[in-house]
Amino acid sequence: MRELRDILSRVASLRARGGSAAMATVVRVRGSTYRREGARLLILPDDSTDGSISGGCLEGDVAEIAREVLATGRPRLVSYDLTSDDDAVWGLGLGCNGAIDVFIEAVADARADETVAALRDGVEERRATVLVTVLGAPAGGPPVGARLVLAGDDRRVRGTLGDPDLDARAVEAARRQLADRRSAVVALETPAGDVEAFVEVVAPPLPLLICGAGHDVVPVVRMAHQLGWWVMVADSRPAFATRERFPEADEVVLAADAEVPRKVRIDGDTFVILMTHNYLHDLALLRGLLATPARYVGVLGPRRRTERLLADLAKEGTDLDAAARERLFAPVGLDLGAESPEEIALSLLAEVLAVRNGRSALRLRDRRGPIHETGPDTGARAQVRNAVVCQE
Numbered sequence: 001m002r003e004l005r006d007i008l009s010r011v012a013s014l015r016a017r018g019g020s021a022a023m024a025t026v027v028r029v030r031g032s033t034y035r036r037e038g039a040r041l042l043i044l045p046d047d048s049t050d051g052s053i054s055g056g057c058l059e060g061d062v063a064e065i066a067r068e069v070l071a072t073g074r075p076r077l078v079s080y081d082l083t084s085d086d087d088a089v090w091g092l093g094l095g096c097n098g099a100i101d102v103f104i105e106a107v108a109d110a111r112a113d114e115t116v117a118a119l120r121d122g123v124e125e126r127r128a129t130v131l132v133t134v135l136g137a138p139a140g141g142p143p144v145g146a147r148l149v150l151a152g153d154d155r156r157v158r159g160t161l162g163d164p165d166l167d168a169r170a171v172e173a174a175r176r177q178l179a180d181r182r183s184a185v186v187a188l189e190t191p192a193g194d195v196e197a198f199v200e201v202v203a204p205p206l207p208l209l210i211c212g213a214g215h216d217v218v219p220v221v222r223m224a225h226q227l228g229w230w231v232m233v234a235d236s237r238p239a240f241a242t243r244e245r246f247p248e249a250d251e252v253v254l255a256a257d258a259e260v261p262r263k264v265r266i267d268g269d270t271f272v273i274l275m276t277h278n279y280l281h282d283l284a285l286l287r288g289l290l291a292t293p294a295r296y297v298g299v300l301g302p303r304r305r306t307e308r309l310l311a312d313l314a315k316e317g318t319d320l321d322a323a324a325r326e327r328l329f330a331p332v333g334l335d336l337g338a339e340s341p342e343e344i345a346l347s348l349l350a351e352v353l354a355v356r357n358g359r360s361a362l363r364l365r366d367r368r369g370p371i372h373e374t375g376p377d378t379g380a381r382a383q384v385r386n387a388v389v390c391q392e
Contacts, residue, residue, distance in 0.1 A: 003052070019108075021042055021108070024102050029098055069104050122204055130152065130199060206352070213245065222345075271295060273348055273352075296352065299329070333348045
């Protein structure tokens with residue numbers, strides 16, 4: 001998400017000056033690859049870039065095609081086959097064994113501006129956005145690159161594929177992939193034949209609320225910002241809850257403990273970490289936060305301290321049911337042997353990421369099965385380029 005947010009900012013700045021660029025997006029992968037669907041690379045006319053679509057092996061070739069796309073205004077779909085065992089081709093070794101389809105388009109018109117605006121709205125409103133982009137169509141069908149954008153809450157549909165019936169099928173496909181939370185190349189039926197489209201589900205940034213503004217919160221905010229998460233800091237002390245102290249936070253909220261659930265956007269996707277180092281503050285915060293739909297509530301400190309907090313809440317009549325206990329994480333963080341504030345920040349955020357992704361935080365060498373989930377092969381048509389050499 002950090003990559004996407006940076007690219008959106010750069011494109012918005014570029015378009016405000018009337019400039020143009022090319023965008024390369026991974027639309028499908030098969031087998032083992034470094035990046036997955038939705039990875040992006042922004043290529044500017046001066047050959048500078050933002051983002052990445054591989055470990056560095058494909059970017060040079062994609063930049064060459066991007067120059068052609070900018071010159072002609074015609075998007076391209078290119079397939080890279082990285083599965084060859086031919087040492088004459090892969091003598092330097094790519095380190096992966098899969099295939100990647102990359103869609104390359106110009107970012108230089110009103111449609112591109114509309115797409116960027118929709119994605120930026122999704123980030124700021126913390127909701128998913130679905131892009132439906134035409135990759136191929138029969139004669140008389142929509143042009144390659146035509147796009148429809150669906151707000152995840154179904155409030156807005158932007159753009160069109162050129163036909164109301166096709167738009168309806170595209171919206172249906174977008175809602176289906178949104179429900180699965182997975183991007184995919186799909187076939188949209190039309191009387192003239194199937195239209196192949198990339199339905200990309202762009203998830204909102206992970207919302208992380210940190211209650212407390214001590215010195216150890218600073219590296220947590222910094223690391224979460226680097227991950228592209230939506231970072232919120234709440235504290236009751238005016239001298240600590242400031243933009244100057246947390247310039248990388250998306251929101252800094254000055255609020256009394258009891259006011260936090262009312263002053264901060266907390267929904268079913270929000271992760272909360274209590275880092276006040278004060279028992280009474282944590283007690284008041286926990287009392288309010290457990291009544292919110294927050295997906296995760298982590299409490300910094302030893303287990304016995306949390307047990308005492310829960311016991312005091314029980315005396316007040318606040319007993320935790322099984323569902324509440326399931327989303328309470330205390331002591332918070334993974335067992336990494338962390339000592340310094342930076343190491344502790346890594347431990348906390350690693351657990352948040354694992355919980356968000358439904359992973360157990362095992363060593364990858366102990367994981368059975370593939371690292372990434374794989375989807376069905378839908379056979380998008382693309383020009384194949386299978387003689388790319390990875391250069392350091």
